[in-house]
Amino acid sequence: xxxxxxxxxxxxxxxxxxxxxxxxxxxxxxxxxxxxxxxxxxxxxxxxxxxxxxxxxxxxxxxxxxxxxxxxxxxxxxxxxxxxxxxxxxxxxxxxxxxxxxxxxxxxxxxxxxxxxxxxxxxxxxxxxxxxxxxxxxxxxxxxxxxxxxxxxxxxxxxxxxxxxxxxxxxxxxxxxxxxxxxxxxxxxxxxxxxxxxxxxxxxxxxxxxxxxxxxxxxxxx
Ligand SMILES: *[C@@H]1O[C@H](CO)[C@@H](O)[C@H](O)[C@H]1NC(C)=O
Ligand SMILES: *[C@@H]1O[C@H](CO)[C@@H](O)[C@H](O)[C@H]1NC(C)=O
Numbered sequence: 001x002x003x004x005x006x007x008x009x010x011x012x013x014x015x016x017x018x019x020x021x022x023x024x025x026x027x028x029x030x031x032x033x034x035x036x037x038x039x040x041x042x043x044x045x046x047x048x049x050x051x052x053x054x055x056x057x058x059x060x061x062x063x064x065x066x067x068x069x070x071x072x073x074x075x076x077x078x079x080x081x082x083x084x085x086x087x088x089x090x091x092x093x094x095x096x097x098x099x100x101x102x103x104x105x106x107x108x109x110x111x112x113x114x115x116x117x118x119x120x121x122x123x124x125x126x127x128x129x130x131x132x133x134x135x136x137x138x139x140x141x142x143x144x145x146x147x148x149x150x151x152x153x154x155x156x157x158x159x160x161x162x163x164x165x166x167x168x169x170x171x172x173x174x175x176x177x178x179x180x181x182x183x184x185x186x187x188x189x190x191x192x193x194x195x196x197x198x199x200x201x202x203x204x205x206x207x208x209x210x211x212x213x214x215x216x217x218x219x220x221x222x
Pocket of ligand 1: 061062063064
């Protein structure tokens with residue numbers, strides 16, 4: 001057991017003792033965190049599977065579609081299947097390869113004090129306190145995990161990169177809080193839409209707003 005694992009074990013012990021005493025921890029944290037939004041993302045379209053409603057080769061002229069779309073962001077969109085080594089990788093949530101938090105440490109972690117109880121009670125050194133805060137920050141940090149989605153041939157471009165929040169483990173100690181979407185943005189893609197008219201089937205590309213999660217937060221799961 002190296003030193004940092006030792007600190008973590010000790011800290012977990014302190015917290016589990018703390019939990020027995022202090023109930024309703026999640027309510028406490030709730031005050032410190034933004035209210036979660038469960039309305040992200042979404043889009044489940046009911047489509048007629050009949051290939052007559054699919055775009056044909058002539059409807060897929062890249063030059064033309066790019067000019068209809070206007071802004072083609074190749075970080076978010078792809079016409080061909082993208083090579084993404086992280087797609088479907090269950091190990092993303094593994095602590096060992098957890099992404100590092102960046103920016104300024106949240107105030108509620110910076111303000112956190114630790115009582116270390118080992119025989120005699122004493123306050124941890126500045127260095128130990130800093131390490132515990134750093135560890136807690138990494139643990140409760142909720143990165144946005146980006147993966148490519150195949151939207152099918154009625155969207156152009158059909159591959160889009162979307163953000164998700166990791167959901168495999170709790171982001172709090174003790175357990176109870178989870179990473180949830182906290183902010184989102186939209187980008188425009190094209191959708192193939194057919195309407196039955198007097199003269200027959202009329203199909204065209206229409207612009208649609210596609211939502212993307214841009215931020216995840218550690219919040220209570222209710
Ligand atoms: C795509 O459209 C452009 C402009 O309308 C045209 O010049 C080009 O030949 C088309 N390409 C194909 C492969 O049809
Ligand atoms: C969401 O993100 C946008 C820009 O990415 C930012 O301007 C806005 O303040 C954020 N909203 C919240 C609630 O964090």
